[in-house]
Amino acid sequence: MFGALSKAVGSVCSRQGQAAVTGLGSVTGHQVRRAGHAENTNTFIREALAVLDLPPAMEKIVITPQREMTVELIINRDDGKPESFMGYRVQHDNARGPFKGGLRFHKDADLDDVRSLASLMSFKTALLDVPFGGAKGGITVDTKALSEHEIEKLTRKFVQIFDEYSKFEGYSPGVVTGKPTWLHGSHGRESATGRGTVFGIKNMLQAFGEGPPADKTFAIQGFGNVGAWAGRLLAEQGGIVKAVSDASGCVYDDGPSGIDVPKLLRHLHRGDDLSKYPHGQQLLRDEIFDVKCDVFVPAALGGVITDPVARKISCKYIVEAANGPTTPSADLILRDRGIPVLPDIYTNAGGVTVSFLEWVQNLQNFKWTTEQVNDQLKTRMDEAFQSMWDSSQEHGVPLRTGAFTVSLRRVVRATVNRGFN
Numbered sequence: 001m002f003g004a005l006s007k008a009v010g011s012v013c014s015r016q017g018q019a020a021v022t023g024l025g026s027v028t029g030h031q032v033r034r035a036g037h038a039e040n041t042n043t044f045i046r047e048a049l050a051v052l053d054l055p056p057a058m059e060k061i062v063i064t065p066q067r068e069m070t071v072e073l074i075i076n077r078d079d080g081k082p083e084s085f086m087g088y089r090v091q092h093d094n095a096r097g098p099f100k101g102g103l104r105f106h107k108d109a110d111l112d113d114v115r116s117l118a119s120l121m122s123f124k125t126a127l128l129d130v131p132f133g134g135a136k137g138g139i140t141v142d143t144k145a146l147s148e149h150e151i152e153k154l155t156r157k158f159v160q161i162f163d164e165y166s167k168f169e170g171y172s173p174g175v176v177t178g179k180p181t182w183l184h185g186s187h188g189r190e191s192a193t194g195r196g197t198v199f200g201i202k203n204m205l206q207a208f209g210e211g212p213p214a215d216k217t218f219a220i221q222g223f224g225n226v227g228a229w230a231g232r233l234l235a236e237q238g239g240i241v242k243a244v245s246d247a248s249g250c251v252y253d254d255g256p257s258g259i260d261v262p263k264l265l266r267h268l269h270r271g272d273d274l275s276k277y278p279h280g281q282q283l284l285r286d287e288i289f290d291v292k293c294d295v296f297v298p299a300a301l302g303g304v305i306t307d308p309v310a311r312k313i314s315c316k317y318i319v320e321a322a323n324g325p326t327t328p329s330a331d332l333i334l335r336d337r338g339i340p341v342l343p344d345i346y347t348n349a350g351g352v353t354v355s356f357l358e359w360v361q362n363l364q365n366f367k368w369t370t371e372q373v374n375d376q377l378k379t380r381m382d383e384a385f386q387s388m389w390d391s392s393q394e395h396g397v398p399l400r401t402g403a404f405t406v407s408l409r410r411v412v413r414a415t416v417n418r419g420f421n
């Protein structure tokens with residue numbers, strides 16, 4: 001589906017001779033983030049700003065998105081009837097490089113949601129030291145109600161509109177990343193976010209003196225691209241995946257080796273529901289929060305770790321593979337309970353990092369091997385972990401605040417050096 005689309009947008013980039021990246025081809029779905037997403041993100045940013053003691057004016061500069069757009073997208077459905085959808089594009093910050101971020105399709109996507117996700121992108125790229133800024137697109141749509149052809153039409157319409165806009169407003173149209181490997185895509189992009197999550201888990205466990213993931217127990221909420229890759233890699237390394245959930249339900253296996261992840265993946269790849277998986281025990285979807293484990297990995301939705309969940313969750317660590325899964329008040333409860341949280345802007349940054357590596361390969365007109373990509377990803381995840389950890393230790397703050405302090409320093413320095421202030 002994205003082959004032709006990538007080509008279309010890529011040609012816009014070369015016509016203008018720019019190296020800007022919008023990442024419109026990076027599509028992730030199923031994001032349900034409840035009220036006040038942008039404010040939740042801003043609460044975390046403000047906490048880090050207070051640690052850094054920056055001039056008060058800087059708060060407004062780093063929090064305010066540079067540009068926001070809302071558009072109506074009209075397509076003809078497969079039955080020939082027109083239907084309209086709302087689309088959003090938020091460009092949060094480009095002090096460190098061109099705007100970059102995926103496009104989210106979800107029935108609950110709205111401007112506030114996209115605003116928060118765009119801001120997370122700016123701080124994620126800064127933490128990984130990837131030379132991009134932050135942006136995000138979103139379309140309010142239930143993708144399960146559309147055919148693949150209709151989704152493609154909607155995506156093309158969205159891209160087209162922002163392409164037209166860019167011609168007049170100087171907004172840099174970008175190279176699409178997440179392209180198929182046979183069309184200038186990078187090896188390792190599909191697995192990148194889950195793989196990055198596992199590098200993050202290893203770094204975190206080591207830093208807390210827990211040793212490797214082998215024999216640790218995991219519960220993974222969401223078993224799509226990110227959750228399934230993380231689960232597969234953890235199982236390969238001897239991790240015990242006790243529970244996984246998706247929108248249809250939750251599978252739980254308390255046996256000594258937990259869920260047989262490859263077997264579960266084969267079941268899902270046959271098109272069968274997770275809730276129909278015959279091995280292990282079936283729980284209600286949200287009972288995953290009750291599963292006792294070493295590491296809980298939210299890899300589905302934003303805003304799922306609320307106060308009641310934070311009070312009852314029975315794990316030693318939380319690793320945020322999803323964007324914005326923990327609300328600020330739940331985060332405070334977890335701190336009180338002594339449950340460290342590996343923050344989203346670090347944990348799931350493997351995706352944008354390999355998108356960056358894809359862009360680098362496209363510039364070089366040269367394809368790296370999967371091993372080369374994965375090695376680079378590891379190096380970058382390790383370096384970012386160290387910066388986040390060091391800052392958190394230096395200031396005596398949680399890892400999330402440590403991560404934001406590193407990112408903020410980089411964003412603010414670029415802003416000041418480029419004279420945006």
Ligand SMILES: NC(=O)C1=CN([C@@H]2O[C@H](COP(=O)(O)OP(=O)(O)OC[C@H]3O[C@@H](n4cnc5c(N)ncnc54)[C@H](OP(=O)(O)O)[C@@H]3O)[C@@H](O)[C@H]2O)C=CC1
Binds near residue numbers: 027029030221322351
């Ligand atoms: N893909 C990437 O490269 C990146 C993804 N992320 C973030 O990671 C998260 C997951 O993304 P991705 O894996 O790509 O998305 P997918 O759409 O591939 O997978 C989402 C998964 O979450 C499940 N899900 C939906 N609702 C619930 C629920 N209420 N309880 C449990 N599971 C649920 C879905 O189930 P079902 O299939 O049944 O609907 C599906 O298994 C998102 O927050 C995304 O923003 C962040 C950075 C990069």
Ligand SMILES: O=C(O)CCC(=O)C(=O)O
Binds near residue numbers: 353
């Ligand atoms: O691959 C990309 O550039 C986008 C990744 C993304 O959207 C995210 O990290 O939330």
